[in-house]
Amino acid sequence: MRQTLFRVWLERPWAGWTEVPGDVAHLGAGWVALVVIAGYGLFYLLSGQGHVLKEKGTWIGWAGFLMALTALGLLGIVPASFPIFGYGAMVLIGFAAAIGFSWSRAKAVGYDPDLILDASFWLLIAGILGGRMAYLIQYADLVFRKANHPGEVLFAFINLAEGGLVLIGALVGGFLGFLAFCIKRKIDALDFADLIIPAVFIGIGFGRIGCLLNGCCFGDRCELPWAITFPEGSLTYEVLAERGFVDREAPRTIPLHPTQIYSSLNGFLLAVVTGTFYWYRKHRGVVFGMGCILYPLARIQLEFLRADEMGQLGTGLTISQLYSLGILLVGVALVVTGRFRPLTRVHPFIASPEPV
Numbered sequence: 335m336r337q338t339l340f341r342v343w344l345e346r347p348w349a350g351w352t353e354v355p356g357d358v359a360h361l362g363a364g365w366v367a368l369v370v371i372a373g374y375g376l377f378y379l380l381s382g383q384g385h386v387l388k389e390k391g392t393w394i395g396w397a398g399f400l401m402a403l404t405a406l407g408l409l410g411i412v413p414a415s416f417p418i419f420g421y422g423a424m425v426l427i428g429f430a431a432a433i434g435f436s437w438s439r440a441k442a443v444g445y446d447p448d449l450i451l452d453a454s455f456w457l458l459i460a461g462i463l464g465g466r467m468a469y470l471i472q473y474a475d476l477v478f479r480k481a482n483h484p485g486e487v488l489f490a491f492i493n494l495a496e497g498g499l500v501l502i503g504a505l506v507g508g509f510l511g512f513l514a515f516c517i518k519r520k521i522d523a524l525d526f527a528d529l530i531i532p533a534v535f536i537g538i539g540f541g542r543i544g545c546l547l548n549g550c551c552f553g554d555r556c557e558l559p560w561a562i563t564f565p566e567g568s569l570t571y572e573v574l575a576e577r578g579f580v581d582r583e584a585p586r587t588i589p590l591h592p593t594q595i596y597s598s599l600n601g602f603l604l605a606v607v608t609g610t611f612y613w614y615r616k617h618r619g620v621v622f623g624m625g626c627i628l629y630p631l632a633r634i635q636l637e638f639l640r641a642d643e644m645g646q647l648g649t650g651l652t653i654s655q656l657y658s659l660g661i662l663l664v665g666v667a668l669v670v671t672g673r674f675r676p677l678t679r680v681h682p683f684i685a686s687p688e689p690v
Contacts, residue, residue: 336547337569339423341415342366347407360415363403371396377434382441420547428540429458432533435609439529449519453530456515457508464507465499472500472653501538502633502657508534524619524668525678531625532609539601546594553591554641561589574641591639600632617672626665630658 349362516523549569564570
């Protein structure tokens, strides 16, 4: 695991990769900014909008940003550095990969690719709110234990630095945001959901790698060859030690199931399955429905291998398993009723938009 990948040096914006004794490596903010600019340019080139890169205003703005970044660092009026966390970095990579996939898929089937960028904002905000609400429902006693007046309660509510989001809640929240977006833009929600569901699983695949780097969502005891351990000082170590499963004198945790890796591989696999099935669908909503069946089934099983959550609501099921059961029912309903929703678009491998 590696909670902090490296630190971005603001006071030395053009310093190269530098090993710092007793700390993680540092990299100048200027180089990080150049990577971001390169990614920006690559996105527009691959999306067929190279003309944007010919606009002088764009590059003047970036040049001004680099100059300001350099000046602020040299003047010493900004913090010396700031961390790049592994979890946040992987979530960002997953979000970018999901948008890139959806953008190219939208172009291939005749959707306006700009809809992807608009929808992603709605999904992101609603997903964060849904994930946060699910976390607060599950860990309310822990989150608000030191909140004694309204101001402290509000701060505890929004303080993500103390943890956390629940993925299954983020999926539900993101879906509600997606529905709101489709209603506002008068888009066929099920047809659009079929398009982007593989991207959701791509995001999950990268996000779970972030969980491994962070040390959360860890598994139960494992005696298989691929079991992993976490070092003293890690989140996993502290949680297990507090629960009495790890001796404070031990340098590492007991061997555990790498459930983060299991979940990541499951996400990428479901992205391939739903992304491929999309081209052969015969009814609207069935690809999304398939995702709503396969993911909960896998998630319910994976929860039995995890050791970071307890049973909820007087049952032996975790909150994620309870959520999963609800999502599973939605998926089954969508697949069973699929024949009543004929396609409204002609697909490359289907001669007629009518159901066969």
